[in-house]
Amino acid sequence: MIIKVEAIVREEKLEDVKEALSKIEVNGITVSQVMGAGMQKGLTELVRGQEIDIPLLPKIKFEIVVSSEEWEQKTIQAIQEAAFTGEVGDGKIFSYDLRSVQRIRTQETGYDALN
Amino acid sequence: MIIKVEAIVREEKLEDVKEALSKIEVNGITVSQVMGAGMQKGLTELVRGQEIDIPLLPKIKFEIVVSSEEWEQKTIQAIQEAAFTGEVGDGKIFSYDLRSVQRIRTQETGYDALN
Amino acid sequence: MIIKVEAIVREEKLEDVKEALSKIEVNGITVSQVMGAGMQKGLTELVRGQEIDIPLLPKIKFEIVVSSEEWEQKTIQAIQEAAFTGEVGDGKIFSYDLRSVQRIRTQETGYDALN
Amino acid sequence: MLNTGNTAFMMICTALVFVMTPGLGFFYGGFGRRKNVVNNMMNSIFIMGLGTFLWVLIGYSLSFGGKGLFIGNLKHIGLHGIGQDSVTGTIPTLVFVAFQMMFAIIAPAIITGSVAGRMKFNALFIFVALWSLVVYYPMAHMVWGDGGLLGNGWLKSVDFAGGNVVHIASGVSGLVLCLLLGKRHGYEQHHTYSIHNIPLVMLGMGLLWFGWFGFNAGSALESNGLAAHAFMTTAVSGGTAMLSWMFIDFIKGKKVTLIGACTGAIAGLVGITPGAGFVPIWSAIIIGAFVSPVCYYGIVLIKTKLKFDDALDAFGIHGIGGIFGGILTGVFASTTINSATADGLFFGEMSQFVSQVISIGISIAVSVIGTLICVGIVRLITPIRVDRKEERIGLDMSEHGESAYPSFTGLD
Amino acid sequence: MLNTGNTAFMMICTALVFVMTPGLGFFYGGFGRRKNVVNNMMNSIFIMGLGTFLWVLIGYSLSFGGKGLFIGNLKHIGLHGIGQDSVTGTIPTLVFVAFQMMFAIIAPAIITGSVAGRMKFNALFIFVALWSLVVYYPMAHMVWGDGGLLGNGWLKSVDFAGGNVVHIASGVSGLVLCLLLGKRHGYEQHHTYSIHNIPLVMLGMGLLWFGWFGFNAGSALESNGLAAHAFMTTAVSGGTAMLSWMFIDFIKGKKVTLIGACTGAIAGLVGITPGAGFVPIWSAIIIGAFVSPVCYYGIVLIKTKLKFDDALDAFGIHGIGGIFGGILTGVFASTTINSATADGLFFGEMSQFVSQVISIGISIAVSVIGTLICVGIVRLITPIRVDRKEERIGLDMSEHGESAYPSFTGLD
Amino acid sequence: MLNTGNTAFMMICTALVFVMTPGLGFFYGGFGRRKNVVNNMMNSIFIMGLGTFLWVLIGYSLSFGGKGLFIGNLKHIGLHGIGQDSVTGTIPTLVFVAFQMMFAIIAPAIITGSVAGRMKFNALFIFVALWSLVVYYPMAHMVWGDGGLLGNGWLKSVDFAGGNVVHIASGVSGLVLCLLLGKRHGYEQHHTYSIHNIPLVMLGMGLLWFGWFGFNAGSALESNGLAAHAFMTTAVSGGTAMLSWMFIDFIKGKKVTLIGACTGAIAGLVGITPGAGFVPIWSAIIIGAFVSPVCYYGIVLIKTKLKFDDALDAFGIHGIGGIFGGILTGVFASTTINSATADGLFFGEMSQFVSQVISIGISIAVSVIGTLICVGIVRLITPIRVDRKEERIGLDMSEHGESAYPSFTGLD
């Protein structure tokens, strides 16, 4: 069973989440920059007296592929704790089923590709 | 049932699509910058008399997680209409099944995490 | 059957992978910039005598949606060959099942949307 | 007789004024959206070519060739009759030609801030050529030329370094042009992501201010105490206006912004331009302190209330700041600073103040009418506005086929 | 009597020194993290407003108004008594006022490198105002003013262009401030992504070096052989120090970095500042060659060993480089270069060397005590450090509500 | 006797020429790929260190120390015998030394445009040191030195500001070097994403043009009418060439590009360099108008037809533009402008034209042979090209271990 955990978190939580994942020995991660909106609406800036809407806010997306439901749970848990502030805009954690995974360097597939 | 709708659209359609989604009250969205190629080939620029190929064109990726097939259809429909120009390069809309979703702020999961 | 192949490869392999996909006539691709960590740890730079950790390295993500398992295999194979160097950090290839795909320009769905 | 010190000073000041035009390009380029940065910069840069060419061909002659109320003559067409040995005051005439040329370049470049994001480049190209002929050269002559209407020919209004000629003319023309073009699409509902690169804005401000020392101090045309005085009033007004804009920022939003500081500095530099060599240094503090709120509330009025889409505030800063500075020159001008002026209102005289106000009125009228004429002609040749799709895509791709930072969005 | 050549030279040099402050903004801005770039730049830029204002109001008078061991007087408050015709040496006094003003602006701007990433902007604003009064104006007077303690009033130490006044004072004050502020969170475990924009750093270096020619050569106050000498020593020390830093880079990491080259150049320019018009050109090679390793290992000591978070190395470059340069001025100063100094150690005399060392000691003491006093006062008014969350989010958003490149992260 | 005005002028012109080297770094850095920007900038920057060092040590002496057909002597090694009181013409000799030093820095920096993306940095470092000795100092002597072969020693060809010495020498050497290095991988199939940052290119162009006023006008060595003349021809040629490149852009692709405008301006500045103080202003329009098409089609020929990988067009702009400008100097030179030349072809004389052509031929020969010698020596020490993998990864990481904008790709 191969599962991808995807989390959208606050920009400033990047390092905390990374550290939390390190601690549970989840090392294989892919991170990217995204913009998001949700319950948290964008910002309004004052530029030369004009109100400028910024409808999308920068967020960080984590993608972590794991090899069992147990690891799925652990990973979600770790992210949950590290990314939490309690204020609107903390983000979401999604998970998906994967068909396959292959490590390019070794051509290993499945479980082996992830360790 | 949790479904992710993913759409690759033209850069200049960002605001239109966002508005269309707002209109049907889909507010939770994640957006990112991608580059793409497909039927639409890249550009050629003339720089100091040299033809420079630009094989990949900037596109916008929308990711929207919804909680039912009905919303999946509505969302796809809204994007379809807003992103359409009829010229090659309009993009694609994909959808996926998700295993789970969790809102970090409240730890709600499933349907509740999305509203 | 609609399948998405997703690959995380080295930055400098972008052109090689793109060419390899062209060769097997996979033209519809979406590419984005991501940062990653895994077996390959980050870098350490020396800046004014200070060691600076760079924990995440830039990688390229390919997303390719194909319409059969045969094409899934072909695509994975092509990426595998083009992205391979044998050194740690070559990256991973994942695949997913999709629910649906729709071409915005024509509203075609499924298999037709991809060709 | 030629003086090497003055010549050295003026040649370097010319180079300083030159660098203001790319500076303005960065200021506008950084302030606009990412999809329009090439266009916003190009709109300044191309005038370094076109303006130079026209000036040498005909502009200098029309501006400074011979006596006349409204315009010079064609005596120095193609710089005819001006050699290495020609001297103006204590410097080679060619240095004066070059110094004034830089003013003729930056003035139309300022206008382009008003039209950002929607004007066709070929229309702008033709417009700038026409505007130089119809507005700038006459204005330069009327204010600074021999027997000019606003200057020594009749009104005796004063304009040390181009408050009327450069700032009011360009700011007002920008406003007219922005009204003729109409708003950018979506302007009323939402302004989004207006500033794409703050360091670029700051670079623009830095180069502008740096060059402004040449602009204002150089307008003394000699390396003397008057130049030093203009140098100081320039610094003081720029600095004080930066502080006063920061103060408004603080009052309004609790946060002091870098964009505010940069905008304030430019407003202060505009405000002191007409009076730099006429008003006392202490009055530069007053001019600087008040030019920022005047511009600030002027911009709010124009953009938020009247809904004019003066995109990068060419009118808001240069037009309003120039008018304000011109009026205050009439208040604070002092014969003890410069015998070329009469005393201002503050020193108990009325005449100079009245001259200043009339002069501003005439400058505004010339700019409005001139711009209408120019746009009328341009429209006979080509449409002036890009279509909606081009605007959406951005003028960089649609007008220039270029993308400013292609590998930042995507991949190298 | 006024000399137009000297006046031209000094006015342009003043503009060159002016452009160093935005240059420093870019140097610091590029070097810091992306989330702090606006703040890092603003910390220099606002002083172009505040510093100008204070200088005209009171700073010039305190620094150069009248005789005194420690400080001038209030005779020239608001530039009272200084007109266009006032002459200092062979240039208008106003040019001297303006030239020195630019020094008073850049000195506190240098300090801000030490506090990057964590100091509240309003606290910094007040601090800079106080520091100018408590440290800078007294220092400028003591070194360059009439009857100043460190200069002609007692110690007879020399400082050509501001080794003590600008670099030691700001570097040491920066160190004190960084200790009072404490480290950035996470400083000890991991330094990550420190440099966000190398071209911006290089732009800063380029403008700084460009301006430094005005800073050092202009300190001759005349356009003569001494200015030319200072110009050459400046170039030679900057260039040699760039090479020696590149050499250290090569030894340490096998790779020569652009950041190293830029840092070395600045270190070399700092190192030669006190001696530029006193030491022979060949000795500028020695100063340049050694200032880089001294700063390099100084930074390693301070940051890696002592764990002081001198974020952008204001002390590491300006403090250490200034001290080193001041001492070597005592070694290589030569009466054949400048009769205002005695011969240095190398030429067999002890006295100048001793003066230099004492002078540096006093400068350090004044800076430490002055900074402590200033911070003490600031703390009565407002906290000096942002809270942890603000630091994490970055000072651009939390202190200024601005994002430097909003559309690069995301979308236009 | 020393003249303060001339001294002021020349010292500031020296600073202006100085700033061209970082300017060139930005021009090249912005034009190249994102993965090579640090390297492209570093390739100019390091010469600010190396070139300064070598010039003071030996370069000035070899170039300007004593009479000789091919090279000076070692009399002024380490600037021996040049003091503050030494005067050259009306300026301190040290100012002349510094002014010429800036030329010796930028010339090899230009070369590096040809080698972008594939040359090892340590090989380039050694190459630049050798090339300075083998090509630049001899060229400077032959053209400008006492008794130089191409100048007053024999051929009497003229080169006002370095058409041969700087532009032809560097452009041709660049071409040779690019042929020896070979093409970048993939050069023939696809050129992709060549320009990564257009504002950076424009910054480079702005600083280059700004500095070029010092380069060309300063080559008069006095603040006089001739300097003013050179200032004007520089502006006119640069401006006209910008327009003519824009025109070609328009003809070829219907769109006028900012890169085209910037490239045209630089081509125009190169084209006028040899003749700036010899040809009439009207002829600068002709030179400017034609240098752009000549360079444009030259580049197309070299890169598209011959498939030479002159990556950033060092030969295409500087080599071709310099040759074209040198020939047209032989056409338009006029004794009425400058008595140091004979009349050109246009004015009915043959001799100067012939001298110019021969002089260009010799300059090309010296550059080709000199570069071959230098590369030969470098190869004995180290390979000159990075390997394929390093090229793919980019020279920033592989040669310098730095990434120009780490947090833009990714995260702060």
Ligand SMILES: Nc1ncnc2c1ncn2[C@@H]1O[C@H](COP(=O)(O)OP(=O)(O)O)[C@@H](O)[C@H]1O
């Ligand atoms: N339905 C959704 N689909 C995709 N992304 C979402 C969705 N809802 C939220 N997000 C992402 O999560 C981020 C935070 O969500 P938001 O609703 O603002 O706050 P919270 O999670 O605290 O309720 C958003 O900025 C967006 O990027």
Ligand SMILES: Nc1ncnc2c1ncn2[C@@H]1O[C@H](COP(=O)(O)OP(=O)(O)O)[C@@H](O)[C@H]1O
């Ligand atoms: N098979 C695919 N897999 C992934 N992304 C695709 C695929 N086909 C198209 N895309 C994305 O959609 C964008 C538009 O597709 P394209 O084929 O060019 O136009 P159209 O959708 O109008 O036929 C592409 O640039 C690419 O980003």
Ligand SMILES: Nc1ncnc2c1ncn2[C@@H]1O[C@H](COP(=O)(O)OP(=O)(O)O)[C@@H](O)[C@H]1O
């Ligand atoms: N479990 C994972 N989940 C998500 N991404 C991963 C995972 N493992 C690796 N990656 C991505 O693949 C890249 C290369 O993987 P790494 O483990 O460093 O090398 P290798 O694939 O050669 O073992 C990483 O930088 C990361 O972006």
